[in-house]
Amino acid sequence: MYAEAADPAYGQDTSLFDLVFQRISESDSSSVPFSVWMEMALYHPQWGYYSRSGVTGEEGFRTVGRAGDFFTSVSVGETFGLLLASRILRDWEHLFDSARPFIIVEQGAHDGRLARDILAGLREISVSRLDEFEYRIVEPRAWGRDRLEAELARDPEPQIRIVSSLSEARAPAGVFLCNELLDAFPVDRILFQEGAWKELHVGWNSEMQRPEWVSRPLRNEWREFAQELGDSFPEGYISEICPEIESWMQESAQLFETGLWMIIDYGYERSEYYSPRRNKGTLRCYQAHQAGEDPFAFPGEQDITAHVDFTRVEEVARLCGLNRRNLIDQHHFLIEAARPWLLRMEGRLPDQRTQKRLRQFQTLTHPSLMGQCFHVMEFTRGIRESP
Numbered sequence: 001m002y003a004e005a006a007d008p009a010y011g012q013d014t015s016l017f018d019l020v021f022q023r024i025s026e027s028d029s030s031s032v033p034f035s036v037w038m039e040m041a042l043y044h045p046q047w048g049y050y051s052r053s054g055v056t057g058e059e060g061f062r063t064v065g066r067a068g069d070f071f072t073s074v075s076v077g078e079t080f081g082l083l084l085a086s087r088i089l090r091d092w093e094h095l096f097d098s099a100r101p102f103i104i105v106e107q108g109a110h111d112g113r114l115a116r117d118i119l120a121g122l123r124e125i126s127v128s129r130l131d132e133f134e135y136r137i138v139e140p141r142a143w144g145r146d147r148l149e150a151e152l153a154r155d156p157e158p159q160i161r162i163v164s165s166l167s168e169a170r171a172p173a174g175v176f177l178c179n180e181l182l183d184a185f186p187v188d189r190i191l192f193q194e195g196a197w198k199e200l201h202v203g204w205n206s207e208m209q210r211p212e213w214v215s216r217p218l219r220n221e222w223r224e225f226a227q228e229l230g231d232s233f234p235e236g237y238i239s240e241i242c243p244e245i246e247s248w249m250q251e252s253a254q255l256f257e258t259g260l261w262m263i264i265d266y267g268y269e270r271s272e273y274y275s276p277r278r279n280k281g282t283l284r285c286y287q288a289h290q291a292g293e294d295p296f297a298f299p300g301e302q303d304i305t306a307h308v309d310f311t312r313v314e315e316v317a318r319l320c321g322l323n324r325r326n327l328i329d330q331h332h333f334l335i336e337a338a339r340p341w342l343l344r345m346e347g348r349l350p351d352q353r354t355q356k357r358l359r360q361f362q363t364l365t366h367p368s369l370m371g372q373c374f375h376v377m378e379f380t381r382g383i384r385e386s387p
Contacts, residue, residue, distance in 0.1 A: 015047045016040055016299040020211055024204045031201035031214050035186035035243055038295065038304055042184065043141065047300045050184075051143050072180055073264070073330070073370060074114045079360035080334075081117020087337040088118070088175055089125055091260055095383050096173055100132050103174035105166075105255055107138040108181030111151050112160065119159055135160045136169040166251045173258040182265050182313070185244045187306045189281065190226060191215060192237040197226035200238065202296075211296045229274055239274055239281040240306045246316050253320035258382035261322065264330070266373050267308030274309075282307035310377055322379035331371030334364055 019040055023032050042049045073080040092102055109115055115135050123130050139145045139162055148162055163169050189200040193215060199222065203214035218226055222241060252261065267273065273282070285292040287302040295304045314324055326333075338361060350358060365371040 014299050016044065017210060019044070019047075020202060021204055024202065024211075029201070029216060031203040031216055033219075034189045034200060034202055034295075037202045037211060038186035041295065041299050041304055042186070044300070045141070045143050049300050049303055051141075052300060071370075073364055073374065074110070074117070074179065076363050076370070077356070077360040078117045078120065079357045080364055081114050082121035082124070082357070083334050083337040083341070083361075083364075084114075084177070085118045085121025086125060086340055089122060089129075090340070091175065095260065095380075095385070096258065098132075099173040099258070101171070102133050103169070103171035103256075104133060104135045105138060105169045105171075105174060105176045106135070107166070107176075107178045107252070108184070109137040109139065109148065112137065112148055114177075114179060115160055116155075116157060119157060130159070133159060136171075137162050138164075138166055138169050140164055166255060170255055172256065174256050174260075176252060176255050176259060176261045177264070178262075179264045180266075182242070182245070182248075182263065182308045183267070183305045184303075185242050185248070185306075187240040187242045187283070188222065189238060189240055189283065190218065190222065192231070192233040193235065195231065197222075197229070233276050234279055237276065237279045239278070240283055242306070242309065242312070245309075245312055249313060249316040250320055253317060253322050253379075253381075256381060259380065260325070260383065261317075261379040263308075263313065263377045263379075264374060265308045265377075267310050267375060269327070270309055270311035273307065273311070310375065313377060314379075317379050322381050325378040325380050325385075327375060327377045329372050330374040330376060331365045331367055333376040334361070334371075 020032070020037055023036060024030060040048065043051065045051050088104065092098060096102065104118065106115055115137055119130070119133075119135060122133060135157075137148065137160060139148055142164075145162055145164065152160060152162075191198045191200050197218050198215050199218050200213050201216045202211045204210075205212040221243075225241060255261075272278075280293070283293065283295065283304070283306045285295055285297070285302045285304050287298060292302070310327060314327075317324070345354065363369050
């Protein structure tokens, strides 16, 4: 889906380099975990990738899609939100017995486009029942809330409310949704070297005046996990672990007494994630639709991401009292969600808007595009599925 980027040129000092140099200088080991660098590179309020202004130079969100660094299902068009709306409405009626009020909670909403598309879809499918829904966007960062509020103010949507934490979004019944959130959580990197697990930290190359990889003993928090992985790995094998999964899942699991959780992202179950043949891990960087593997290049100007370990998400969710409902690729998930929509079109000649939506649907579900890259993991609490 992306071409490999050429080797980047490093060059000038940057403010992010100054920050990481300071953190490394203050560290007892003259290095910091990679998650520290990834957090700064993506989320620093002034110089992070997501907090900087868009690629056009205007204040606001970074552009996604053709003009940005990567595509998302949302950037493909309105069809993704329409199909999610159809699925949410069906679940609300059949699983929640049309509970009122019914809350949709989204985290990682970027510019709010998906929220608008879902509400537009609900309005199109069942306009008379839209008032029975409230949409809450969770944005914990102040700069993110400010931008969202400015974006949504251009065309106000009364159903949408922005909150600063998951705890603020709690409700008796509802659906939680996140699309490409977990892949942007900072990760630590582990290394299998000389028959043992170690950790790849970020050190400082004083000659080149830039960060570099350094091998360090594995910290206590990852030892049990590494032991469970075993030692049947090739020399130099590298992979990732996400430190935030436990705390995030524990908090999000408390959203509803009766609820459905939908996590949409790219990733693998553990046996595939930590397969010995995947010896370079899943960490990738994206800039102008070019893929790279050096997270220290273009600091604050490229996206850094890692695949999701769905097994780990499930383990924590079960400990939090959630039940796994499904783990399915986006292809099959959206085809099932689209069934009522497709049935309504049978025997009709599609108009121009429907033709456009069908093209978007093909992109979202095509196995070689987005259909098999993305997966949907669902959890429930307090819901009894029909036999």
